[in-house]
Amino acid sequence: MAEKDILLKVENLKMYFPAEKTLGGKVTNWVKAVDDVSFEVERGKTFGLVGESGCGKTTTGKCILRINNPTEGHIYYNGLDLATASRSEIWNIRREIQLIFQDPYGSLDPRQSCGDILREAIVLGEGRQSRKQVRERVDELLRIVELLPEMADRYPHELSGGQRQRLGIARALACDPKLIVCDEPVSALDVSIQAQVINLFQKIQKELGLTYVFIAHDLAVVRHIADTIAVMYLGHIVEIMDAEEIFRNPVHPYTQALLSAVPITDYDVERSRQRILLEGEVPSPLHAPAGCPFNPRCIYAKDICRKEMPPLKDMGDGHCVACHVCGRK
């Protein structure tokens, strides 16, 4: 088998935030937002990160972008350990890794026209250029995200949600990134617009050879765009598999429960699939249960589940599951 071309490798990543302190300043409790997470992302592919609110998706993304400084673990970009990279290496990598938010509105200056916003991003990312070069690049970016050239004169508040997200994508593309962390980029959009923007992400990926880490709380959203999907629960990855495999053979009870909420058009699959409905809320990461983090909500939980954390085990072909009961063959 040909060796995989890995652009991003996350190894035993932990991101703990201090939650409670004594009067003397000693931390007595931590929010374990990301707790020992490892995965690899192939160049030119899309890695989907899925899970309910608060499971640590955004924190993982922020660690990749060095917005958060990880408590432990390593992040390798193109084989380079970001923790030990030199300033100039980090400077280049900062341009190559970009972030797209749920709704870029908050980060768009309402006094700047769309053209100004793009011009600023181009100059920041690619350095000094002639006016003509910048103008041509603005036109090119608008073309790539399928916005009309006259949009350059509009202001963010004059755009629809879908157009604003296209502008956010164009701005992220301005400095010619290789990897984009897309944090719930379509969650704020109407369902009909979501599909258009996801198609746009796919088109741009093909055209520019981009790699995506695509974060969503809804499996239906990543289903069509992701090549590999990791399911997170309370700071842990509980299952990683090929995107197609997740609908054919979900193994972890939490993945099965998430899937129960996704409509499947294939009648035979729909009829035969097991339904697990999630009961209760995700516990706070401040009071995470002992053992398997999913045990208070799991209908298969046994004694061992309340004592020991199940390791993420490969069931073959890279399909990895963290479960004492369901992953065993």
Ligand SMILES: Nc1ncnc2c1ncn2[C@@H]1O[C@H](COP(=O)(O)OP(=O)(O)OP(=O)(O)O)[C@@H](O)[C@H]1O
């Ligand atoms: N700077 C911080 N300080 C303290 N706790 C934090 C901080 N950032 C995140 N957290 C906590 O870490 C946990 C994971 O948060 P995160 O934003 O990564 O979740 P998420 O999966 O992106 O959720 P959502 O789907 O709501 O965006 C949450 O409990 C959150 O409150």
Ligand code: SF4
């Ligand atoms: S380890 Fe136990 S509690 Fe956790 S998902 Fe598996 S069966 Fe459920």
Ligand SMILES: [Mg+2]
């Ligand atoms: Mg988030």
